[in-house]
Amino acid sequence: MPPTPPFWFKQRQGKIEPVEGDLYRLTAPNLAEAFIALRPAGEGRYQPVLRLAREGPDVATGSHALECPEDAWEAAFELYRNYLVV
Numbered sequence: 880m881p882p883t884p885p886f887w888f889k890q891r892q893g894k895i896e897p898v899e900g901d902l903y904r905l906t907a908p909n910l911a912e913a914f915i916a917l918r919p920a921g922e923g924r925y926q927p928v929l930r931l932a933r934e935g936p937d938v939a940t941g942s943h944a945l946e947c948p949e950d951a952w953e954a955a956f957e958l959y960r961n962y963l964v965v
Contacts, residue, residue, distance in 0.1 A: 882915070882952035887960070898933060910963050915955040920944030927955035929962055938962060 882903060884895055893907035902916040914930040924944035928937045939958045945951040 880948045880952075882955065883949070885953065885956050888956060891964070902933070904933070905959060913959055913963055915952075915959055917948065917951050917955065925951035927951050927958055929955065929958040 881897065882895065884893060888895075888905075888907070891907045891910070893905060893910075896904045896906075898904050898914065900916075901918075902914055905913045905915060911931065914933055914935075916928045916930070917925040918928050918940075920926040921944075924946055925948055926944045927941040929939040930936065931938055939962050941951070941954045941958065945954060
């Protein structure tokens with residue numbers, strides 16, 4: 880299921896592009912390029928992940944796995960916001 884960008888991301892003129900599978904490229908004016916993804920965490924749960932390069936290491940991950948993919952995508956955008964915007 881593809882992520883739904885939050886309102887604040889649209890306000891910053893952010894763009895989201897699918898890369899492969901559950902990996903998406905985020906771009907926005909005056910912000911570095913980043914990638915968000917969901918990692919399966921077992922038992923139908925997902926862990927949000929933030930990377931600064933497509934093949935790079937994870938720079939941030941969610942503190943716990945979430946059951947709902949929509950919640951996990953929201954958490955991935957929050958990682959992006961905390962790491963690059965704030």
